[in-house]
Amino acid sequence: MTLSASAESFDADVAIVGAGPVGTLLAILLGQRGKRVTLIERWSQHYALPRAVTYDHEIARIFATLGIDSENDPAISYHDELYYWKNKDRENLQIVDWQSQSASGWRVRYWFNQPMMEKRLLAIAATLPNITLLRGWQGIGLEQDAQGVNLSLQRNPEEAGPNGDSRTLRAKFVAGTDGANSFVREALGIENEDKGYFFDWLILDMIPHFDYVASRGDEPAQWQLCDPKRPTTIVPGGPGPVAGGPARRRWEFMVLPGENPHELQKPDRAWELLQPWGLTPENAELERSAVYRFQARWAKEWNKGRCLIGGDAAHLMPPFAGEGMCAGVRDAVAMAWRLNGILEGKFGLDVLDSYTSERIEHAKHYINFSQELGQIICIADEAAAAERDAKMIAGLAASAGKPVPTDICQLGKGAWCDESAHAGELSVQGVVEAAGKQGRFDQVVGQGWVLLGHGVDPAAALTEAQRHQLAALEGVSVELSAQAATGGAVDVEGTIGDWFTRIGARYVLIRPDFYVALTADTPEALQTRFAKVMRRLHLAEQPAMAAE
Known part of the structure; x- marks a missing residue:
């Protein structure tokens, strides 16, 4: 079942x-379900320098559905180590x-x-013939009606190729994942809620020619130096360019008042x-040096x-919790199961409203948390420190000295039942055995x-x-x-059973994004x-049910 308009009247x-x-993840999740996707990128060449360097367990769980095994x-990479915050005298302030x-x-x-992860995702997208990648094009106009969206594109004048080339795509839906200066957000007239948080930090991405962590003795692999003379972040930067060779490292230095x-x-x-x-310069390569302004803001609407x-x-958040890209990956999954459901005739269009209501509060939690961490770290006054x-x-x-656990958000x-204890939270996953196969639940049972x-x-x-609805x-x-x-x-390990006991449940409904519906x-x-x-x-077809 599809939307009423014919597929022939749409480019995507x-x-x-x-x-x-x-x-790219959104394109893959749609393309895997047979949807026709046009993925538009302003730059004609892949951007080869580092940006995000870390993700959490939930993102590893999502990547695993694509066949990306974060463990192997x-x-x-990963480090079997805690995350330390230390003062100028290297005394522990907090352990995460x-x-x-x-x-x-x-x-x-x-x-x-x-860049390595993006190439991996783009390679997966390239295996899906219903995904078209347009490089060197940017959005310049957007108009929508009851059936679809007209997206006007122009060849990026900063790129090679004939300047002034333009075209218009007709799509049933448009998703803007086009960064902090989003054309789509601006075209929709969506305003930002800005917390007025601004700190400039110098980001240095390094490729040491030696094993940096081993060379530093007892220095942690991942830590914050809360020194008012120069607050500094020292963390891994992922694997190095040579398989099995020295790993990348990242330093982040706060720009002090009065500095250029x-x-x-x-x-x-x-x-x-x-x-x-x-x-x-003799024992390391400076891969990237750039000053970023750490901000805390979110759009007031995420769907229109x-x-x-x-x-x-x-959304934009300071990087101190390592959740910026993670929030975006969650967005992609949340958009994908809704758009797939609408395009397949399962859901009504109104289900998109829950994308905004669910994700905006979830992202705000991490934005506020990251800002709170930043208020601890970004202290340049000796007395306050x-x-x-x-x-x-x-x-x-x-x-x-007990480490601070990661929180549950x-x-x-x-689209979940708020009368259910622990609904709206990420589901627990354990090792199970079914149909002669043993492994993590998602890989054995499915998503x-x-x-x-x-x-x-x-x-x-x-x-x-209800059994018909589930089917x-x-x-x-x-x-x-x-x-x-x-x-x-x-x-197999009793992990999921222990979770059921802990939350006092006999039944749990899990959504495609791994969150608990009830x-x-x-x-x-x-x-x-x-x-x-x-x-x-907003099921497209519902049997008669008692009113809520």
């Missing part, structure tokens, strides 16, 4: 402006748990090189800052009619709408009409057990909450 089901990791991929395996079944933190950012990013000045860290925005077009140090050292001692209100029952058949607890969503029902059971899945402890509660979720999806 979805036109995506911006072919960074967010836009030469283009991805970046070492444990997360509830998602993946490590809390991974490190990568963005342009002068600070010149190579000679960069090498001066790196000298205390043992890096010189048949247009959506995501990634930096929708000494006051901070005393308070944080006392707090760390009171907790007996709930989606904003949307999509999954109704889980803990020791019970969840499908039997639904009404007949219409291409959803599956799985009975989870501690021992082998016909047609079910064995909870939890229930009785068949009656399951039926009531399932009905509410289906309504919030």
Whole structure:
């Protein structure tokens, strides 16, 4: 089932402006479902310098659905180590748990090189014949009506090729993943909510010609130096350019009051800052030197009619929590399952409204958290830093040096049942065995709408009409057990079963983005909450149900 307008009247089901990791992932998730996608990128050549360098367990879980194994991929690295914040005397102020395996079944933190990851994603997209990549084009006009969007493009005059070339694409939907200065956001007239947070930092991406971490003795692999003379971030930068060779490293230096950012990013000045860290032009390569302005802002709307925005077009956050690109990847997945559902005739257009309501609150959580971290780090006053140090050292001692765990963030209100305990949170993943296969749940059972029952058949607890609805969503029902059971899945390590016990549930409905749509402890509660979720999806065809 498709939208009423004929496919012949459209150039694409979805036109995506911006072919960074967010836009390319969105294209893949749509293309894998057979949608016709035009991916538009302003630059004719792939940008080869680093930007984002880290992602969390949730992103590893998403990448795993594409066949990217963050544990065993030469283009991805990790460190079995905590994340330390230290003062100028190298005393611990705070310790963050970046070492444990997360509830998602993946490590809390991974490190990568963005150009390498982008090439990986673009290679996957190239295997899908229904994805068209247009390089060297930029959006200059956008008009939408009830059936679709007319997107006007022009050849980028800064690129090689005939200047002034233009064309218009007709698409059923347009997604803007085109960065902080988003054309799509501006064309839609969407305003930003700005927290007025501005700090300039010098980013230095380095390729040491030696094993930097091993050379530094007891220095952590990933840490913050909270020295008021020059707040500094020292973290991995992902694998190096030679497989098995020295890894990349990143230094971030705060631009101090009165300093000239342009002068600070010149190579000679960069090498001066790196000298205390043992890096010189003789033993390392300066891959990139650039001053970035760390900001905290988000768009007030993320969808308007048949247009959506995501990634930096929708939000900017300081990098101190390592969640900037992560938020964009979540945006791509959230857009994809909704757009796929609409284009396949499953959902009504109104389901896009829950994209804004869910994602904006989720991103705001990380923006606020990142800003709070920045307020601790970006202290250039000696007295204020000494006051901070005393308070944080006392707090760390009171907790007996216990690392701060990664937090659980709930989606904003949307296509999930807010009467269910722990709904709107990321689901737990463990190792299971089913149909003769053993591995992480997502790789064994699959991704999509999954109704889980803990020791019970969840499908039997639904009404007949609801079983039809689950089938219409291409959803599956799985009975989870501690021992082998016909047609079910064995909870090999007990991880998922422990989660059910902890949240007091017997039934859990998981969405395609791995977030929990509902939890229930009785068949009656399951039926009531399932009905509410289906309504919030704006199903194109719904059997008669009792009013909420």
